[in-house]
Amino acid sequence: MNDGRKTAISAEQRADIEAQRAESHTTRRATVPALEEVLYEPYPVLDHGFVRVIDYMGDDDAIVQSARVSYGRGTKRVSEDKGLIRYLMRHRHTTPFEMCEIKFHVKLPIFVARQWIRHRTANVNEYSARYSILDNEFYVPGREQLAAQSSSNRQGRGDLLQGAEAERVLDMLRGDAMQLYSHYEEMLNEGEDGRAADPSRQGLARELARMNLSLNFYTQWYWKVDLHNLLHFLSLRADPHAQYEIRVYADAMLDSVRRWVPLAYEAFEDYVLGGARLSAGGLAAVKRMLGGETVDQGESGLSKREWQELMSTLGREG
Amino acid sequence: MNDGRKTAISAEQRADIEAQRAESHTTRRATVPALEEVLYEPYPVLDHGFVRVIDYMGDDDAIVQSARVSYGRGTKRVSEDKGLIRYLMRHRHTTPFEMCEIKFHVKLPIFVARQWIRHRTANVNEYSARYSILDNEFYVPGREQLAAQSSSNRQGRGDLLQGAEAERVLDMLRGDAMQLYSHYEEMLNEGEDGRAADPSRQGLARELARMNLSLNFYTQWYWKVDLHNLLHFLSLRADPHAQYEIRVYADAMLDSVRRWVPLAYEAFEDYVLGGARLSAGGLAAVKRMLGGETVDQGESGLSKREWQELMSTLGREG
Amino acid sequence: MNDGRKTAISAEQRADIEAQRAESHTTRRATVPALEEVLYEPYPVLDHGFVRVIDYMGDDDAIVQSARVSYGRGTKRVSEDKGLIRYLMRHRHTTPFEMCEIKFHVKLPIFVARQWIRHRTANVNEYSARYSILDNEFYVPGREQLAAQSSSNRQGRGDLLQGAEAERVLDMLRGDAMQLYSHYEEMLNEGEDGRAADPSRQGLARELARMNLSLNFYTQWYWKVDLHNLLHFLSLRADPHAQYEIRVYADAMLDSVRRWVPLAYEAFEDYVLGGARLSAGGLAAVKRMLGGETVDQGESGLSKREWQELMSTLGREG
Amino acid sequence: MNDGRKTAISAEQRADIEAQRAESHTTRRATVPALEEVLYEPYPVLDHGFVRVIDYMGDDDAIVQSARVSYGRGTKRVSEDKGLIRYLMRHRHTTPFEMCEIKFHVKLPIFVARQWIRHRTANVNEYSARYSILDNEFYVPGREQLAAQSSSNRQGRGDLLQGAEAERVLDMLRGDAMQLYSHYEEMLNEGEDGRAADPSRQGLARELARMNLSLNFYTQWYWKVDLHNLLHFLSLRADPHAQYEIRVYADAMLDSVRRWVPLAYEAFEDYVLGGARLSAGGLAAVKRMLGGETVDQGESGLSKREWQELMSTLGREG
DSSP states (O other): OOOSOOOSOOHHHHHHHHHHHHOOEEESSOOOHHHHTTTTOOEEETTTEEEEEEEEEOOHHHHHHHHHTOSSOOOOOHHHHHHHHHHHHHTTOOGGGGGOEEEEEEEEEHHHHHHHTTOOSSEEEEOOTTTSOOOSOBOOOOGGGOEEEOSSOTTSEEEEOOHHHHHHHHHHHHHHHHHHHHHHHHHHOBOGGGOBSSTTOOOBOHHHHGGGSBTTBEEEEEEEEEHHHHHHHHHHHSSTTSOHHHHHHHHHHHHHHHHHOHHHHHHHIIIIISOEEEOHHHHHHHHHHHTTOOOOHHHHTOOHHHHHHHHHHTTOOO | OOOSOOOSOOHHHHHHHHHHHHOOEEESSOOOHHHHTTTTOOEEETTTEEEEEEEEEOOHHHHHHHHHTOSSOOOOOHHHHHHHHHHHHHTTOOGGGGGOEEEEEEEEEHHHHHHHTTOOSSEEEEOOTTTSOOOSOBOOOOGGGOEEEOSSOTTSEEEEOOHHHHHHHHHHHHHHHHHHHHHHHHHHOBOGGGOBSSTTOOOBOHHHHGGGSBTTBEEEEEEEEEHHHHHHHHHHHSSTTSOHHHHHHHHHHHHHHHHHOHHHHHHHIIIIISOEEEOHHHHHHHHHHHTTOOOOHHHHTOOHHHHHHHHHHTTOOO | OOOSOOOSOOHHHHHHHHHHHHOOEEESSOOOHHHHTTTTOOEEETTTEEEEEEEEEOOHHHHHHHHHTOSSOOOOOHHHHHHHHHHHHHTTOOGGGGGOEEEEEEEEEHHHHHHHTTOOSSEEEEOOTTTSOOOSOBOOOOGGGOEEEOSSOTTSEEEEOOHHHHHHHHHHHHHHHHHHHHHHHHHHOBOGGGOBSSTTOOOBOHHHHGGGSBTTBEEEEEEEEEHHHHHHHHHHHSSTTSOHHHHHHHHHHHHHHHHHOHHHHHHHIIIIISOEEEOHHHHHHHHHHHTTOOOOHHHHTOOHHHHHHHHHHHTOOO | OOOSOOOSOOHHHHHHHHHHHHOOEEESSOOOHHHHTTTTOOEEETTTEEEEEEEEEOOHHHHHHHHHTOSSOOOOOHHHHHHHHHHHHHTTOOGGGGGOEEEEEEEEEHHHHHHHTTOOSSEEEEOOTTTSOOOSOBOOOOGGGOEEEOSSOTTSEEEEOOHHHHHHHHHHHHHHHHHHHHHHHHHHOBOGGGOBSSTTOOOBOHHHHGGGSBTTBEEEEEEEEEHHHHHHHHHHHSSTTSOHHHHHHHHHHHHHHHHHOHHHHHHHIIIIISOEEEOHHHHHHHHHHHTTOOOOHHHHTOOHHHHHHHHHHHTOOO
C-alpha cells in the first residue's frame, strides 16, 4: 500500500503500529479479512499526511441483517443480499447503512481539518495544542497543484503558476512556516525533561503560542463515523468540485470502503458517484430530446449555467 | 445469564443465535473476552422482551488511545489509564467516550420504544409493520408492578392495586390485546404462502391494519450508540424516576457496559450514578452546615421541594 | 384556510388561538406577512388532526445573508438573490438553509408519529401520557383510503376494499378503539377535581393505563426544525411512496413553506420534488438513446425493476 | 453596550447595521423587548472580535408552552411559570429549552473557532476563504493575558510574562502576522476591480493562499443554536477552566441570554453555573462531615486531586 513516498511516521510510531498489527484475537464478531489486511497501516496523503483505519464494526451482511432485523446472520443468497443493498441505496433507506461504523486516524493540514469538521455527524478527537506541542510539519503544495484562481469559478483553481512566480510562492510558504515554527518554539521555551530551554525565561502557555502557527501545519485526529454518513461525506468530498487537498483524503477513504463493504460500495458507485441529478426543467428537456425534438438553451427555460451543466452531464456539446 | 424465564425466542431464532455464537474469526481489532462471552445472547427483560449485544467497537484502551491520539495501543500502566479515564469522566471530556460503539438488538413494548426513541443520538432500525406482520406478543405487567397513580408525583406510581381491582385490570389488558390481535389477523386476511386466509376477501394493507394494535404490543429494533451517549441514556433511564418498564432495559444494559469497559463503568458509577448535583442554594446550605450552623428550609432560600430533595441527597431528615 | 371540515379544536382552544392571533408586537426581526397571516391557525389533516405554524425565524433573505455572512440585510437585486438560492440548492450547499427555523404544533395518530420521529434532526416536545390523560380521539380511514395490500409492493396499497369487507373493517377499527378508551377510563378511575370516579377503587397509574390505547389514537407535539432538515423530511414524506397518512401532513407543511420562503420553495420544487436521479447505468442508457440508439432492458445492464423505474422517470413505455 | 473600545466594524458595516436596526415590523410572534433593544448591535470581544444577536425565536413563555403542549400562550401566573422552568432545569427535562432558538453573528480568531466548532449541535455558516479574501485582522493578547504555561495544569496558564520576554512575544506575534498577511496579498495578487495587482503575474488561488495565515487571524460566522444546547455550550465555555479567549465570548453571550429568557437564565445560574457536582466518594465524605466526623484525604478514598477539588467546591482548606 505504501508507494515509497515519505510519510510522517517516525521509527517509534512505526514500531507501535507494527506491534498492533501483530496482535491477533479471536472474536465472534463479523470480520472483514480484506480490511484487516490494511488495518492500522497508514495510507500516505499529501506531503506529510495519512489516513489509516484503526477499527471497524459490521460488514455488508450487517446492513442486510439490520434491514431485516434478523436474529442471526440473516444472509440469504449473495445475489439477494446484493439486490437488497442496491434497493436500499436506490430508495434512500439510509438507516441500515448507519449500522456499520469505522474509525480512522488522520493526519491533515489544519485548513483541511476546518473543511472536514463541518460534517457534524461523526465523533472526533483531535490532538490538543492546548495540552501538547505540535510537530514541525507543514503542507507545501506540489508544483502540479500550484494553481491560479479560476476565472470562471470563484471557488476553484485555474492554470498552474509558472517559473519564477511558482518559485516565489513556494519560497514564501516554506520560509514563513519555518519562521513561525521557530518562533513557536522560542515562545514555548520548552527543553528536555520539561525544563526551560532558556532558563532566564518562562515560556508562553501552549494554548497561546499555538496561535502563531499557520493553517498549513498538520494536526491529527481520530475520526469515527457510520457508513451512511461516511458515504455522504465522500459524495461531497470525492467530488471534482471539492478542494484537491481534501479530495485526496476522500479518495484514500474510498479505497477503505471498497475493502470493507464491497456490495455497498458498488451500489454507491452506481447510484451516487456515477449517477446524476436532473432538475424538473432538465428532465423536461431530456424527455423532449428523447421524443425527437431539438432543444436549445433559450427555449429550455434553463439558465445558461444550468444548461451547460445539463449538457455536461449528458456528455453533449452545449 | 438466562435465569430460566420464558423468553420470546423461537426454536428457529435460537438456532440462528447459536450458529452465530459458534462462529470464530481472527481479528487485529481490540477484543473484549468478557463481552464476547455473552455476545448475541438474549438477556430477558419484562415478559417477552430482551436485550442482546450484537456487535461492539473498542474497549477501555480505545478511550485512552483517542484521548492521547496515539499511534499504537497507547496504554501505559493500568493505574495511569484508570486515572486518565476518571479524569475525563470527572471533567466531562466526553469525546474519547464517543470512540467506543455498541449495537444492541432489543425487543420491547411500543410504549417503551416511544420513550426510548427520544434519545436522538443513536442509529435505529426498527422492524417494519408496514412491510411485515407483527407477532402476537404483548406486555402485561406483573402484579408487583400494577400500581396506582402516585398522589405526590404526577409522573409516578403509588401503592399497588389489590385483589379484585388488580384482577379486573389484568383481564382488561389481556382481553383487549387478544381481541385486537384477532381483529388484526382478520383484517390482514393473510394465510399460508401469501394466499388469502379467506379467499372471498382481499385483506387490508399491512400499513393500515397495524393501527389496531395497542401500545403494549412488542416491537424490536437494532439500536447502535456510542459509549458517551449510551451512558447519558443510562443516567436518565436507570434512574429511579424513570418508568419501571424502561428502567429494566437500562439495568440490563448496565451489565453489558460493565463487561465491556470496566474502567469507564466504574468511573460512571462513581461520578454519575452514585454522585449528586447541588444547586447554588443547596451548596450554600451545605457550606453553612459544615461551618456548624443549623439551617432550616425557611432560611435556606430553597423551596420546600428543593429542600426535601437536598435532605434526601444528604441522607438526612428534612 | 379552514375548509369547514370538523377539526379537533374545542371552543376553549379556539379562544386561546384567537387570543394569540390578536396579539401584535413590534419587532426588528425579519417578518413574513404571508406566513403571519396563518400563524397559529390550525390546518385540518385527517379526521381529527391538524398542523399549525406557531413560530418561525428568518426568511428568504436570511438564507442569502448567511451565505454571504453579511452585516446587514445583504440583499442585492431580487434576481440575484433568487439566482443565489437556486445555486445553493443545486449544489447542495445546505448550511444557509439551516439558518431558517420553524415551529409547528401537530396533532397526529400515534402510528404516524412513530414514522415521523425517525427524522432525528429536529426538536420535539410531545404531550405526555405519563403525566396527562389522552383525549378520546382516534383515526379511522375514509373509505377512499381503505386499501388492500399491494400485490407488487410489500410496503404499499392496492385496490380499495369493497362493500361488506370495508364495512367490517371500519366497524372493527371503531369498535375496538371505543372499547379501549372506555377501559382506559375505567382503569384510570379519575373523576372531577382529581377524585376517584369510583371511590371504592384506586385507579391505575397513567403511565400504565396508556398502554391499552391503540396506535390510531391521536397524540400531539411541538416540532421545531430548520429549513434544510424540513425540506429533507418533505422530500421523503411528500413523496408518492410515503404512506398516505403522513403524506397529508407533509402536503400541509409544503403550503407553509411556500408562504414562508417562496424563493427557496421554488428551487426545492425544481431541483428536488420535480427532479430525478439517474444511476450510472441509467445515465448511460439515456446517453445512448439520445445518440439515436434503441436500448432495451436486457442490454442496458439494468435490472427489470430499475429499467421500469427509469422508463417511468422518463415518461416512456417500459 | 459599546464601551468605546475599537471594534472591527467599518463605516459601511455600521451603516448596514443601523439600517437594519431602523426597520420595524409588526408580528404575531412572541417578542422580547429587552433583546430587541440590542438586536444586531455588536458587542466587542477581544481586540477585533464581536458577538451580536441577529435573530431569535421564542421566550420564557415558549418553554412553558411547549412543556404543556398548549394551544395558546399557556401562561398561568408568573410564579407558576418560574417554578415550572426551575423544575425542568433541575430535573434535566431538556426538550422544552430546545424550543427557543437564537442566531449570532460572531467575529473570532481561528483558533477560537476551532474550539467552538466542536459543539456540533448547532448550525454554522462561516465566511469562506476559498471564495473571498480575509481581512487583515489578527488577535494579539493583551499584556494581562500573556501568561506562562501553568506548572500544575497542562491545559492552563500560570504567571504573567514580564518585561522583555513579554515584549519579545508581542513583537513576534505582531511581526509574523503582518508578514503573513503581506505574503498572502502578494500571492493573491488581486487589485481593484478584479484585475491583477501586478499584471505580470497570475496570483495564487484563494483556496491555497489562505493556508499562509496563522491561527490568530479573525474569521466570522453565523451561529444558530437552540437554548438547551447554548446553555450546555456556556456551561463549558464560561467555566474558569475554559481558555480565556473563548470564555470572553461565552460571557458576552450570557448577557444575551439574560435579556432574552430571564427565568431560564436564573435557573441556569442556580442549578448549573453556581451549582456543583459531587462524586459518590465526595458525597460520602460530605455526609460523614455533616455527621460530625473529621475526614481527611487519606481515609476519604478520594485521590489527592479529587480531594482538593472537593475542598475547593466546599470552600474549605484542603
